[in-house]
Amino acid sequence: MTVLQSGKIIVRGATFTLTASLFVPEVRRMDGYLWYIAQVDKFNPDNTPNSDEAELMAKAGEMARKVGDGLAVDLGAGSGNDLRYLQATGLKPLRVLGVEPNRFTWPQAESQARDVASESGGQIDVSFAADISEVPSESASLLLAKRVLCSVDDELATVKQIFRVLKPGGVFVFIEHVAADPGSGLRTAQDIFRPLQLAFANNCDMARDTASVLRSLPWSRLDLESYEEAWNGPLSPHIRGIAVKQKLSLEDQSQLATKVDEQDKAIARLESRAAKWHDLLSDAINETIQHLQKKQSQTIEEMELEKDDSDEDEDMEDDGADVGSNAGDDDEERPIYNPLNLPLGWDGKPIPFWLYKLHGMGIEYKCEICGNYSYWGRRAFERHFQEWRHAFGMRCLKIPNTAHFKEITKIEEAITLYEKLKRDAEEQTFRPDQDVECEDIQGNVMSQRAFEDLRRQGLV
Numbered sequence: 001m002t003v004l005q006s007g008k009i010i011v012r013g014a015t016f017t018l019t020a021s022l023f024v025p026e027v028r029r030m031d032g033y034l035w036y037i038a039q040v041d042k043f044n045p046d047n048t049p050n051s052d053e054a055e056l057m058a059k060a061g062e063m064a065r066k067v068g069d070g071l072a073v074d075l076g077a078g079s080g081n082d083l084r085y086l087q088a089t090g091l092k093p094l095r096v097l098g099v100e101p102n103r104f105t106w107p108q109a110e111s112q113a114r115d116v117a118s119e120s121g122g123q124i125d126v127s128f129a130a131d132i133s134e135v136p137s138e139s140a141s142l143l144l145a146k147r148v149l150c151s152v153d154d155e156l157a158t159v160k161q162i163f164r165v166l167k168p169g170g171v172f173v174f175i176e177h178v179a180a181d182p183g184s185g186l187r188t189a190q191d192i193f194r195p196l197q198l199a200f201a202n203n204c205d206m207a208r209d210t211a212s213v214l215r216s217l218p219w220s221r222l223d224l225e226s227y228e229e230a231w232n233g234p235l236s237p238h239i240r241g242i243a244v245k246q247k248l249s250l251e252d253q254s255q256l257a258t259k260v261d262e263q264d265k266a267i268a269r270l271e272s273r274a275a276k277w278h279d280l281l282s283d284a285i286n287e288t289i290q291h292l293q294k295k296q297s298q299t300i301e302e303m304e305l306e307k308d309d310s311d312e313d314e315d316m317e318d319d320g321a322d323v324g325s326n327a328g329d330d331d332e333e334r335p336i337y338n339p340l341n342l343p344l345g346w347d348g349k350p351i352p353f354w355l356y357k358l359h360g361m362g363i364e365y366k367c368e369i370c371g372n373y374s375y376w377g378r379r380a381f382e383r384h385f386q387e388w389r390h391a392f393g394m395r396c397l398k399i400p401n402t403a404h405f406k407e408i409t410k411i412e413e414a415i416t417l418y419e420k421l422k423r424d425a426e427e428q429t430f431r432p433d434q435d436v437e438c439e440d441i442q443g444n445v446m447s448q449r450a451f452e453d454l455r456r457q458g459l460v
Helices: 030-043 051-067 084-088 105-119 154-166 184-202 210-213 250-280 283-296 301-320 322-334 355-356 378-386 388-396 411-427 448-456
Strands: 002-005 008-011 071-075 094-099 124-129 142-147 167-178 219-228 236-245 364-367 373-376 438-440 445-447
Touching: 030 071, 051 142, 051 167, 051 236, 071 084, 084 105, 084 142, 105 124, 105 378, 154 167, 154 210, 167 210, 167 301, 210 219, 210 236, 210 378, 250 283, 364 378, 373 378, 378 388, 438 448, 445 448
Parallel strands: 002 438, 071 094, 071 142, 094 124, 142 167
Antiparallel strands: 002 008, 167 236, 219 236, 364 373, 438 445
């Protein structure tokens, strides 16, 4: 809720996040979209740290002062709503480098910095960079990442860049939402809503194991606290803490980087070797699976008959009779009797008719999304929704292959359902002009749009 007090709008409640419904990455980089995000970001509240967060920032600031003069980097600066967190470090003078790819938010961040500086009576110098790769190595005494690592494309690569930017002894402060404990009800909810969150919230992943990523780097100190944020649903699990970069010489850092590269190359070689073996043995693996499926579907009579045949073959081999081998050759050369045109099993013989009827393999299912490809039997039809052919068809239609589209085989039905999902998502999207309420001095409550109209007319 937004309340008007003495002509100033104060937003109460949680930070509102715009969910860009089903925007593809190319759209998210367009100037019009970035400008729109910047306008919506104006309605986010000025984030003020609570008591625990203020204590954490003060502790980080005390450690950063020992490193010497350096930048305070705000990763994912936005419109400057996290400046009060950096101010809580007590660093003076406070020189902030905001890493923010949306350049339309930079003027808002500069204005925010002036407001925060005037309130505290200090000075805040703000500069900007579009990407963390533009920040010089070992230039920052402190770096803040507040709910940023959930949205980056490569979390490990970003943390490595943070490690590079920090001075030896520099402090990394992190506040991130993470995955819940495996098997818990909250983790189940995260797994259900995770695809929607990725699509609607600018690549925000609610189930990342950020703690494991942080532990993979050689910090000299890593203080990590897990907690749950109230009234935040699947995004409740959080971690916060500080990580201190080791004070290594340039030679030690070079050796460490070489060691990490060698480990990455070794892992890549193992993955490549495993993929190659999988390709070479794919036929043998498929035949083994089919053999096991045939064994599991056999009746008792068929199993006993097969056992008797194997015993007879062993007896003939023990006798050393050439007649047996000639008879086997005759059986192999004899044409297969298959009047019903049944599918062939793993042994090259028609499968039993009862198995053919059990799996409904005489029923044809066509999928228009797969190019009118035919699937015989219900089992093959249900399984194909997760196979490459159907996934490729959905990707050509620019539709995510999620559980919503299971059993959908017509292109028109898939497009119609996709449009309906987009409309439902837009209805749930936060719209400031309609969802934010304002209250004037006399206690009249109205929408923000109505409030702005009345204010322009000079009535409030």
